[in-house]
Amino acid sequence: MKEQIVILTGAGISAESGLGTFRDEGGLWAKHRIKDVATPEGFMRDPELVLGFYNMRRAEAVKATPNAAHVALAALEAAHDVLIVTQNVDGLHEAAGARNVLHMHGSLARAMCVRCEARWDAPLVMRVTDTCPECGAAATRPDIVWFGEMPYGMEEIDAALREATLFASVGTSGNVYPAAGFVAEARRMGVPTVELNLEPSAGHSMFDEVHVGPASEVVPKWVNALCRS
Structure with missing residues (x-):
C-alpha cells in the first residue's frame, strides 16, 4: 500500500551536516540572545x-551538504506520497532531491519586505540599505518566521495530517509549538506516529514508535524498512 506520509523535521537532521542548533555550546546561537536576533522587535x-546574524547563517547553509538522512527522505518520495514539513531554514532537503517540502519557518534563501510583504531570492549578504524590488522601500529582512510570528503553511499542514496514513518526526526537540502539537493531532485522527531522534524528545511518549540514534543512521534504516514493507 502506498503510504501518505507527513514528516516533520527539525534541527537535529541538519546537525550532522554541520549546521548548529539552539542548544549547541559555543555555536552561533550561543553568542546571541534569541530576543535580539529572532524577533520582530x-x-x-x-x-x-539581525541581518549580520542571518548573513552568517546563510553562509554556513550554503557551504553545508545533505547527509544520509536528507538523502533517505528524498528517496522515500519515489515509493510513497511524502510531504516534508521542516522547521529548518536551510535548503538541505531540496539539495538532497526532495521536491515536496514546506518550510514552515521560512528560508535563509529568501528575503521579504517589511512594508509590502513582497518576497524574492535573498542575496548571500543582505544589508540595511537593500531596497524592495516591488515598492522600493529600504525595509528588507530575511524571510524567516521569528518568535511571535505565525508559521507558514498551517492550513496545508492541517489538511495533510487529515489525509496522512503515517506521521514521522525527525530530529525535533518537541518543545516548539505549533510543530510540537502535530503528533497529538495525528493521534487524534488515528494516524500511526513514529519519532526518530538523537535522544527521546519531550513528547516521545505520544509516539507509537521511537527510534533513537544519529539521524544519518536511524533515518535510512527506517526508510529502508518502510520501503520493503
Whole structure:
C-alpha cells in the first residue's frame, strides 16, 4: 500500500551536516540572545545586527551538504506520497532531491519586505540599505518566521495530517509549538506516529514508535524498512 506520509523535521537532521542548533555550546546561537536576533522587535531595534546574524547563517547553509538522512527522505518520495514539513531554514532537503517540502519557518534563501510583504531570492549578504524590488522601500529582512510570528503553511499542514496514513518526526526537540502539537493531532485522527531522534524528545511518549540514534543512521534504516514493507 502506498503510504501518505507527513514528516516533520527539525534541527537535529541538519546537525550532522554541520549546521548548529539552539542548544549547541559555543555555536552561533550561543553568542546571541534569541530576543535580539529572532524577533520582530529585535529587528526593529538593531536591523544591522539581525541581518549580520542571518548573513552568517546563510553562509554556513550554503557551504553545508545533505547527509544520509536528507538523502533517505528524498528517496522515500519515489515509493510513497511524502510531504516534508521542516522547521529548518536551510535548503538541505531540496539539495538532497526532495521536491515536496514546506518550510514552515521560512528560508535563509529568501528575503521579504517589511512594508509590502513582497518576497524574492535573498542575496548571500543582505544589508540595511537593500531596497524592495516591488515598492522600493529600504525595509528588507530575511524571510524567516521569528518568535511571535505565525508559521507558514498551517492550513496545508492541517489538511495533510487529515489525509496522512503515517506521521514521522525527525530530529525535533518537541518543545516548539505549533510543530510540537502535530503528533497529538495525528493521534487524534488515528494516524500511526513514529519519532526518530538523537535522544527521546519531550513528547516521545505520544509516539507509537521511537527510534533513537544519529539521524544519518536511524533515518535510512527506517526508510529502508518502510520501503520493503
